[in-house]
Amino acid sequence: MVISGDKGLSPAARRQLEKEIADLRAQRAALAPQPGEQERTGDAADQADVIDRAEAAARLERQIAEVSAKLEHGAYDSSLLPDGTRVSLRYADGDEEALNVVTLPGEDVDSLTSDSPLGRALAGAKVGDEITYRTPRGQAKATVLELTPPKD
Numbered sequence: 001m002v003i004s005g006d007k008g009l010s011p012a013a014r015r016q017l018e019k020e021i022a023d024l025r026a027q028r029a030a031l032a033p034q035p036g037e038q039e040r041t042g043d044a045a046d047q048a049d050v051i052d053r054a055e056a057a058a059r060l061e062r063q064i065a066e067v068s069a070k071l072e073h074g075a076y077d078s079s080l081l082p083d084g085t086r087v088s089l090r091y092a093d094g095d096e097e098a099l100n101v102v103t104l105p106g107e108d109v110d111s112l113t114s115d116s117p118l119g120r121a122l123a124g125a126k127v128g129d130e131i132t133y134r135t136p137r138g139q140a141k142a143t144v145l146e147l148t149p150p151k152d
Contacts, residue, residue, distance in 0.1 A: 012102075013083055013102065013103045014071065017067055017070055017071050018071070020067050021064060021067050021068060021071070024060050024063050024064045024067065025064065027060055028057050028060040028061065028064070031053045031054075031056050031057045031060070032057065080114040080115060080119060080120070080123050081101045081114050081119060081122055081123055081149075082101070082114070082149060082150055083101060083102055083103040083114065083150065084100065084101065084102075084149075084150030084151075085100070085101040085114075085147065085148065085149050085150055086098065086099075086100055086101075086146060086147075086148040086150075087099045087100075087101060087112070087122060087144070087146060087147055087148075088144075088145040088146035088147075089142040089143065089144060089145060090142060090143045090145055091140070091141075091142045092140065092141045092142070096145065097110075098110065098146070099111055099112050100112075101113075101114050101119060101122075102114070117133045117134040117135070118131075118133045118142075120133070121133035122144065122147070125144050125147060126144065126147065127144055127145065127146060127147055128143070128144065129143070129144045130142070130143050130144075131143075131144060
């Protein structure tokens with residue numbers, strides 16, 4: 001199986017993760033106490049606000065660490081289809097659809113994430129296979145018409 005991008009991440013996925021880290025860091029910086037602010041807190045409400053902000057900053061730190069780990073170690077799970085795989089399906093009602101497999105959801109409406117129920121059902125499938133996957137309305141079936149891994 002071909003792994004696309006750096007450590008299983010496509011360039012678009014890498015940019016998305018880098019933007020997410022930048023946004024999280026900006027949020028964390030906005031929560032940081034101003035110099036001398038902790039010494040000025042006098043009443044319980046001020047102290048509670050400082051504690052709430054510190055807890056929110058700690059949550060942001062954990063999120064930053066998780067996203068940084070994805071960037072450093074990759075997000076590729078060898079049991080899933082690699083980012084950039086092209087898939088065409090024929091659904092039980094006869095409709096056909098072409099999709100791109102992505103690691104991270106984005107704005108592309110013609111995509112599916114590799115770890116979605118449909119993405120997991122496609123892992124290991126071959127052209128001509130009928131797959132079954134879970135939807136909010138119950139089980140669904142589709143026939144694989146095309147399954148093209150990304151080019152290096």
